Amino acid sequence: KYLEGHKIPLGMDNLGRTIVWDLDNHSTPHMLVCGSTGSGKSVELISILAYAQAAGIDDIVIFDPKYEFASLDCGNASVFSDIEDLERVMEQLVNEMNGRIKSKTKKLTLVIFDEFADAIDQSRTAKELQGKKTLMENLKMLLQKGRSCGMRFCVATQRASTKVNLPVQVCFKVPKAVDSKVVLDDEGAQTLQKYGDGLIKSPEYQDGLVRFQAFYKP
DSSP states (O other), X not given: OOOBTTEEEEEEETTSOEEEEETTOTTOOEEEEEOOTTSSHHHHHHHHHHHHHHTTOOOEEEEOTTOTTTTSOOTTOEEEOSHHHHXXXXXXXXXXXXXXXXXXXXXXXXXXXXXXHHHHHHSOOTTTTTTOOOHHHHHHHHHHHGGGGTEEEXXXXXXXXXXXXXXXXXXXXXXSHXXXXXXXXXXXXXXXXXXXXXXXXXXXXXXXXXXXXXXXXX
């Protein structure tokens, strides 16, 4: 009942307003989700997947290096966990993006990349790939150029020390104030209460950080 078009509901603020990530907004194409164990990060990703499928997005790719989605029914989403598969599919996405740009084709594709920092660490170097672009290089290219042709990324990590420059940042509970500052450029997430208690910083909400309670999907 909270779904409207391609505005993916993330949760509710303390005034009962729905907090959303609008996939059709050119200013909010990609989102970073951070949070420590038990904070609600993984449940938020599962909720995002369910809402994206309900919104009719039929091109969904999940990079799942820690097998968080292995026991779930992910419907029409394609799930990849092995590092070699992540590297191969990311390269395919770059090729698809370049084809769309050349043909001026736009189609919504949602990529959920869980534990991306660990995956980047485990991925092969350019030398090991014999000169081909690395996982991180292809990810950066997609984040920079993909918004114009409908590529949307939800990139998640437990490690606040690793940040990519994304316009929407969601942070659940983290251990220290410095972790909150890395993700949100502000303190506060260290005082949250776990279980989906979160802060969001987004062009959609120009008054600054908004506190919200994420949805729970069993």
